[in-house]
Amino acid sequence: MTTSPDTLLRFRDAFPILGTSTYLVSNSLGAMPAAVTDHLADYARQWQTRGVRAWAEGWWELPVKMGNEIAPLIGAAPGTVVMVPTVTQAMSAILSAIDFPPERNEVVMTALDFPSVRYAYDALAPRLGARVTVVPSDDGIAIDLDRILAAITERTRLVAISHVLFRSAYIMDAAAICAKAKSVGALIALDAYHSVGVIPVDVQALGADFLCGGVLKWLCGGPGGCFLYASPGASEQLAPALTGWQAHRAPFAFAEQMDYAQGAWRWLGGTPVVPALFAGLEGPRIIAEAGLEAIRAKSTRQTSRLIEMADARGWRVHAPREAERRGGTVAFDVPHAAEVAKTLLARDVVIDYRPGAGIRVAPHFYTTDGELEACVAAMDDILATGAWTAFAGVHSTVT
Known part of the structure; x- marks a missing residue:
């Protein structure tokens, strides 16, 4: 089975930060257009x-x-x-x-x-x-x-x-x-x-x-x-x-x-x-220009995929399960979430963290499916290797 090409990815070049970071925090600050x-x-x-x-x-x-x-x-x-x-x-x-x-x-x-x-x-x-x-x-x-x-x-x-x-x-x-x-x-x-x-x-x-x-x-x-x-x-x-x-x-x-x-x-x-x-x-x-109907359809698909990956790992999801009631963000309450979030940021996987919710991941119309997979894989690695411990007790103003 073949999937249709993601035509919204044509806008990626308009956002320079996408070339240097896995940017998944548009629910907090959208990527800056080059113009x-x-x-x-x-x-x-x-x-x-x-x-x-x-x-x-x-x-x-x-x-x-x-x-x-x-x-x-x-x-x-x-x-x-x-x-x-x-x-x-x-x-x-x-x-x-x-x-x-x-x-x-x-x-x-x-x-x-x-x-x-x-x-x-x-x-x-x-x-x-x-x-x-x-x-x-x-x-x-x-x-x-x-x-x-x-x-x-x-x-x-x-x-x-x-x-x-x-x-x-x-x-x-x-x-x-x-x-x-x-x-x-x-x-x-x-x-x-x-x-x-x-x-x-x-x-x-x-x-x-x-x-x-x-x-x-x-x-x-x-x-x-x-x-x-x-x-x-x-x-x-x-x-x-x-x-x-x-x-x-x-x-x-x-x-x-x-x-x-x-x-x-x-x-x-x-x-x-x-x-x-x-x-x-x-x-x-x-x-x-991108079109809100197309943006919404992609957002629903990608946030559903994030929930699937969280469920497969047993992580608590702080987001609605029903697609029609879910906006553009999925929060994972992973173990040591605050420290994992800081480790992700240090690796240029840009997300944010909220107490009581966990790590918030927010794909947007310019996000590739591969970036979602890479983000969750990075969480797996951080938890498996204990890399999060480098940030244990470290205060951060980035939430």
Whole structure:
């Protein structure tokens, strides 16, 4: 039996690190496209030769221009997506835009949402008159759908959850959750950092009021480039208290009072992080060319193979077994996982480690099947030879 050629491997040459490392950590930081060097040089040239004039020659509009590049990847219309520095800032801006009357003051989250957003919501919600309800997990991998749906009631003002859980890559049933939120009149904000770029997403089909994520991971765009989608209805009805001058209708009038811009512009903050936006343009363009349906199909196949190899070795897998509920990452809880991870990194097999989950392996569209086999073979060797002991007790900031 012959297998079809992997046409997605045609993109490998666009990512220089793939020539020197077995790069399996796109769930944390996507590989850098070679063209980013040129884009950053273009930024430097503009600053060097145009100085302050560069703001009027494209820099000021860049958060919306790049948002329009992201929009097709999430099924959004032009002008509904803008770029902000962090998802925590985006989700905090959403929270700050909402009123919380006593009879409808609940925010529904889960125990497996990314901690950074939880920190902000736990701190901000009480000051806004809101109360955070956290739906627990029974196994640290998934959140029971029925339990989430039951938590969304007529008292719920906002449902703010992850689309894909960061530790386990469990895909939440966003369609069912959005439908329940809508049925009781609640708003819905999805943190899609771990889905966009490896899973097809359609905000309009879901009916989400807000969706945010970043180009750091699966979109191969580097740090500092996060996106916020706001539905036209949400932008018409709401305006964030956490704001800045770029959200003003006439920012360069320097008016004393805020007069919010229309549409997605109103969700911007202060001065944009221009270098990060220059760096982030290329990755989403490559992802769009590769095609999210093809990327998802390959991801499902390769993560299934990783689970097969783990099962053959008796390693506990911290990831969903059902392909339709699994994102792009598989975590192995191998013996001495922290030390094995450090040994792999020393061998240029680039993965990451999370306490309670193990070694996270995240193939992407540019990953070969051979690289997966080599990664697991390296784990076998490290465990068999005791090579991991060289890192026993060694502190590392790389997790």
